[in-house]
Amino acid sequence: MKSVNVGMIGYKFMGKAHSHAYKDLPMFFPAAPRPVMKALCGRDEAGVSKAAVQFGWESYETDYRKLLERDDIDLVDINAPSNAHKDIVLAAAKAGKHIFCEKPLALTLADSREMLEAVEQAGVTHMVGFNYRFAPAVRLAKKLVEEGRLGRIHHFRAWFLQDWIVDPDFPLVWRLQKEIAGSGSHGDLGAHLIDLAHYLVGDMEEVIGMSETFVRERPAADSMTGLSAKGSKDAPKAPVTVDDATLFLARFKNGALGSFEATRFAPGHRCTNSFEINGSQGSVKFDFERMNELMVYFTDDAPDVQGFRRVLATDAAHAYMDAWWPAGHTIGYEHTFIHEVLELMTALGEKRQPVPDFRDGVKCQQVLEAVDVSIEQRQWIRVEDR
Known part of the structure; x- marks a missing residue:
């Protein structure tokens, strides 16, 4: 093809x-x-x-x-x-x-x-x-986990923080309406964290969560695009029907523990999509606002130089980077979509399913729903029971 x-x-x-x-x-x-x-x-x-x-x-x-x-x-x-x-x-x-x-x-x-x-x-x-799976620094984190260089994984903690609806007069866009969006920060931001957890650590066994809608009514929107909207604060108000913030804990099938936070009410955080993985032999930290970097720590470093090191994932040794610019010349948000489309086109050419496919989408939805049920019932919920 x-x-x-x-x-x-x-x-x-x-x-x-x-x-x-x-x-x-x-x-x-x-x-x-x-x-x-x-x-x-x-x-x-x-x-x-x-x-x-x-x-x-x-x-x-x-x-x-x-x-x-x-x-x-x-x-x-x-x-x-x-x-x-x-x-x-x-x-x-x-x-x-x-x-x-x-x-x-x-x-x-x-x-x-x-x-x-x-x-x-x-x-x-x-x-x-x-x-977000397709950022070279995330691919490096995956490589370190798969090769066992972090040892046995103990913790995965992740947070996706935004602030674009902190103003209570920000209009009621479609992302704040359950019948259109399905959920708020949980399904929009938390879904990315859940998928990264599945990709990097593995499947979850059980979850327990909590959520809150801080602003329960907003004025109607005149127009909207992306994360921007226009409207009058004097316009008639309608209810917000999704969560503004959702947090949950998880236990992975491999014994690791996880914590997840998704919110649109974190002033100063434009797109803080971050995770940290702690293993028996090391740790990694990632923040998408510095998407070309992975912070890496190994316990077997000499005592006098131990500490997190900044790895700039722009050399040809890193995923996708041999196609881009000279070492040290960074790439941006849009490149994750190019790498995503590369996987899709390559899979079509090779007549195989790309990764992630709809099975991964269902698996993510399974966790999203388990968290929702746990919030409603105020108890731990087994993911496989959904």
């Missing part, structure tokens, strides 16, 4: 990130099948037609069903709001299209399982969008 014709549904924050990845992939990774940006889809014709020109798509559609009927589309990229994922995935699988769907996979665990069953029965390639 030399090229893959792509149809994408959604053109806001994630649509721009995915479009950028499709455009840049052939320049830096020419050996991979080339994504051809055939059609962009969105309900607002004025918005989607403008975005199609700006992002470099050949055409546009205003109905995803028409997109799925096109014979010139091989892969469907879904980055519309979460409540649209299920219907589009089921229709795309029925149409025999390969599927790349943003996280969280669905609003509920039951829906995500139905989606997984649909793509498996259709025999199509499927991938879920957990882009």
Whole structure:
């Protein structure tokens, strides 16, 4: 397979990130099948037609069903709001299209399982969008764990902190409405932490959590895009139906302990997506705001030089970096999507499932739901029981 014709549904924050990845992939990774940006889809014709020109798509559609009927589309990229994922995935699988769907996979665990069953029965390639796996420094952390250089893993602690809705007059965007988003910080930010935990440490056995909605009503939004919105503080208010912050504890199947915190109410934290892993022979620390760095500590260093060292993961020795710039020349957020699309295109060319796929999406949804149940019942919940 030399090229893959792509149809994408959604053109806001994630649509721009995915479009950028499709455009840049052939320049830096020419050996991979080339994504051809055939059609962009969105309900607002004025918005989607403008975005199609700006992002470099050949055409546009205003109905995803028409997109799925096109014979010139091989892969469907879904980055519309979460409540649209299920219907589009089921229709795309029925149409025999390969599927790349943003996280969280669905609003509920039951829906995500139905989606997984649909793509498996259709025999199509499927991938879920957990882009943070694809930072070279995260890949280095994975390598150190897999090679046993950190020893037996004892702790995984992770936190994803943002502050974009601290103002109580910030408008009621779709991410704050359960019927559209599914959940708040838990499903939006916590999902990334859960996936990183699965990727780096392993499956979880049981969880217990707590959550809070600090601002329970907000004024209606006039317009919104990404994490920005406009509206009047004097506009009629409507209820916020998702969590503003969720924290939970976990016990992993391998005996490690985990702690997780996701909040949009941490002033000064724009996108502090961080984790720390402690093992019997060492530790690593990662913060996405310094995404090219991994802090590494080994217990067998000489006593007079022991301490965390900063490893700049930009040399060719690190994942993906031989395709980019000279050592020390850093990469950014958008590169995680390029690496993600590289995995997707390579998998299509090799006729295998990419990683992470819908199974990983379901596994993440399983933990999300177990945490929700634990909050409702105020007790530990076994993940496998969901």
